[in-house]
Amino acid sequence: MITIYEPIYRPEQVLSEKSFIAYPHTSNDKFKKWREFRLHIEVYRAKLYENNKLTGIFSPKFGLKTHLSGEEFIAYCQSASDADVVFVNPFPQMRYRSYNIWMQAESNHPGITNCAQNLLTAAGIDIDIEKQPRHDHKTLAYSSFWVGSPTFWEQYVGGLLEKLAVFIEHNENHPAVVNALVETFHTDPTPFLPFITERLFTTYLSLHPELKVSSISLDPLDFCLMEAERKFVQSIIPEIDRADQLGSFSPELVHRMEEHCDALAQAARVHFRDTPHPHTGRTIT
Template sequence: MNVKIYQIFYDEVTRGRLDPGFIPLDNRDPQVKGWYEFWPILNFLNNQKLDEGDWYGFLSPKFESKIGLRSEDLVELIEQNSSRADVLLLSPEWDQISYFINVFEQGELCHPGLTSLSQNFLDSAGIEIKLDRAVMDCSNSVFSNYIIAKKDYWERWREYANLFFEYVNLRSEYNKEVGGIFYSTYPMKAFIQERLASIVLTKTAFSTINVDQSEWGPVNTFLFEDSQETRKLLRECNELKSQYRRTGDGLYLSQYWDVRSKVNIKDLAFLSNKQ
């Protein structure tokens, strides 16, 4: 088993931030613009043969600052868990994954219109999932493409990503810069592509492990109060969604909505007006 983790850089500044334990992946002159991490990952997968049993990852220059792990920590974590999982999830937004029913509801808050555009693509591609009903938790959701996985996962991701790339190139609405609470200078396609991983993990039963950040990881204080009570309620939300996904028992989903209603989330309309 080998661990092959690439770290993407865009210029000499970001190259200087790379962890020397990762493999540099040059994206200084991308063949297509506006895709950010998506393009170098897809380009690599379309042109390289992956080895069975090996782990692959493609991380941004901000990885350590967001997660707090260096390359040696990550390799050790993978080696400890390689025999019991196919996918390692390292999403920095554990709080939002826990609170929202899925990453598309969260995306709709931040970038209005994201859900319908995502659903249009899925319907066109024949990927049967209804985003207004999909339940996602920390075991099948990730942001920022912070995912390390074996060959089977990346082959499925590549399949979806190629379909999305071709679909978007024909439709201008995916390429326009979008507004939202947190970002306003990126095209919608950039925010949809980072959610493809969660689609893959929802549609295919990969065995996953994730780094539990609920005790120490950051809470987004634009949305939530960073308190022990908030963390407790968010952990409960995530666990109830997980129980629902495992059992299909609607009681867990009802309990999730009840617990979620107790989370003190800030006035989102006010936040939107401040942009």
């Protein structure tokens, strides 16, 4: 069985996807800043994944961000019968904007890479962010729209996210924890922490090529949020696709991607000061 939970935050809230299962989530100010990270920890600790073939917990904005229905996603999962994990990346254009998920992270949330590394190191998690390879469509995922097998939940959530959660819970005043809870630029006030943990999914996949991973392919041009972004992505698609096919990115190309990633992040800050963001309907101040 493929089970996808959807968090219900308010009594009047209704499921956005009829094929998902309501997951009542009582607000707890202590963990409010954790966002989806906390949901994965709760599902793991309650062992809600144990009796399912694949399990996930998706934001109510799943349809808005992916342009897919829950039924379509589940149907795809059923076709990927031997997968350990299945995901959809609602920002497919990002693989043309940045070499990997951490390059984009640093452009959009300056300081996050150092913050993430300090937190991982303090928690005793052996991941070197600077050594992360190229992230392409086979591993790249923004947002937490993934479902995993019981083994994947034990290995990824239990072996990595739970270890991080326990460290944070027991070391609230540690500098690495305090810094991870500092707010960064986003459509809503949000600290570094959920952006760090969201990116650990892609990071983990890139470190474990033995996993059977399946992802839904989306057209990158259909998901660009600004015309400037669309023009850049359209212009560079052939070059990036060629580099991915060859498995070789020149230092010059990586540097150029970083420059454009920084420029587009700055352009987005300016653009959405006056233009409502499509995922919230609000401007970003």
